Amino acid sequence: MAVYTEVADEDLARFVAAYDIGRVLACKGIAEGVENSNFLLHTEKGFYILTLYEKRVDPGDLPFFLGLMEHLAQGGVTCPLPVRNRTGAALGTLAGRPAAIITFLDGVWVRRPTAEHCGAVGAALARFHLAGADFALTRRNALTVDAWRPLYERSKPKADTVFAGLAGEIERELDALEAAWPTDLPRGVIHADLFPDNVFFLEDRLSGLIDFYFACNDFLAYDLAVCLNSWCFETDGSFNLTKGRAMLNGYLGLRALSDAECAALPLLCRGSALRFLLTRLYDWLNVPPGALVRPKDPLEYLRKLRFHRTVADPSGYGLDS
Numbered sequence: 406m407a408v409y410t411e412v413a414d415e416d417l418a419r420f421v422a423a424y425d426i427g428r429v430l431a432c433k434g435i436a437e438g439v440e441n442s443n444f445l446l447h448t449e450k451g452f453y454i455l456t457l458y459e460k461r462v463d464p465g466d467l468p469f470f471l472g473l474m475e476h477l478a479q480g481g482v483t484c485p486l487p488v489r490n491r492t493g494a495a496l497g498t499l500a501g502r503p504a505a506i507i508t509f510l511d512g513v514w515v516r517r518p519t520a521e522h523c524g525a526v527g528a529a530l531a532r533f534h535l536a537g538a539d540f541a542l543t544r545r546n547a548l549t550v551d552a553w554r555p556l557y558e559r560s561k562p563k564a565d566t567v568f569a570g571l572a573g574e575i576e577r578e579l580d581a582l583e584a585a586w587p588t589d590l591p592r593g594v595i596h597a598d599l600f601p602d603n604v605f606f607l608e609d610r611l612s613g614l615i616d617f618y619f620a621c622n623d624f625l626a627y628d629l630a631v632c633l634n635s636w637c638f639e640t641d642g643s644f645n646l647t648k649g650r651a652m653l654n655g656y657l658g659l660r661a662l663s664d665a666e667c668a669a670l671p672l673l674c675r676g677s678a679l680r681f682l683l684t685r686l687y688d689w690l691n692v693p694p695g696a697l698v699r700p701k702d703p704l705e706y707l708r709k710l711r712f713h714r715t716v717a718d719p720s721g722y723g724l725d726s
């Protein structure tokens with residue numbers, strides 16, 4: 406999260422007065438993250454997260470995200486719940502933005518994940534996929550293969566200022582992925598952004614998942630690719646096979662992967678790496694003036710992408726044949 410939009414005290418007090426959570430005692434901007442404006446809200450009833458939805462969130466998708474949290478919680482996935490106001494609405498408007506209050510989840514995200522953390526995340530991801538299977542709403546993935554080229558075009562004029570040769574490398578990758586992207590893998594609701602900062606642990610036990618604002622319907626195995634990318638690389642850029650194996654085995658303990666899903670993993674990992682390279686590149690080149698935000702390094706994902714091009718089969722991620 407980040408803070409793009411400031412909220413006046415009177416507006417906040419009026420917004421919170423519609424809820425049954427007491428008066429505002431304090432409200433502090435959260436610097437972490439890059440997508441929405443987030444605040445730690447302290448009221449007479451306790452702590453909450455106040456989110457103002459920013460540029461990448463289509464307000465029409467908010468019932469999907471908020472409904473998904475409620476659905477997953479009923480299905481045994483620990484996650485925050487939207488708080489409803491006295492009229493039963495989970496969504497309102499604050500400072501000109503769609504806004505919601507969600508419950509505070511205890512735990513911290515791990516800066517240096519171990520293989521054990523990766524195993525727990527693999528299992529949690531499978532639990533998410535199983536619990537999401539009977540969710541009634543759907544949302545297409547707005548950041549899948551057909552969206553990557555238009556997204557790239559918006560950064561293209563300045564891409565080579567970030568890294569010489571970056572534009573050409575992205576264009577070759579887009580050509581390859583558009584030609585080879587799978588069409589018929591098992592689909593369902595995916596988290597699509599289950600990075601370490603979206604998974605909380607309490608004393609090494611996974612305590613819950615947050616940040617459902619990229620969730621959508623897409624290939625289930627693509628979600629694993631997002632997690633292999635975000636959890637299993639070391640800071641020196643190398644892929645940690647022990648972590649990859651732990652994550653895949655954690656997942657396989659609850660949901661089997663088909664042969665086609667296994668075979669597609671290297672391609673899905675390339676696609677996922679390109680997706681985060683492209684959104685990070687755009688954000689890097691377009692920091693709004695005055696925003697409290699730390700854009701993330703796009704080149705981290707260029708290095709991951711290059712690694713995936715060298716992976717011939719899923720044993721390269723630790724998948725036992």
Ligand SMILES: Nc1ncnc2c1ncn2[C@@H]1O[C@H](COP(=O)(O)OP(=O)(O)OP(=O)(O)O)[C@@H](O)[C@H]1O
Nearest residue numbers: 406407437438439440441454485508509510615616
């Ligand atoms: N329900 C919650 N309970 C406790 N803390 C939360 C909760 N939701 C968010 N946070 C805090 O806010 C931080 C950022 O949240 P989040 O990851 O949802 O933001 P974001 O802008 O969507 O970030 P990104 O998409 O870059 O991960 C978290 O790391 C955590 O510190």
Ligand SMILES: N[C@@H](CCO)C(=O)O
Nearest residue numbers: 439598600681685701
């Ligand atoms: N988790 C993403 C930010 C949200 O899309 C990243 O690290 O690039």
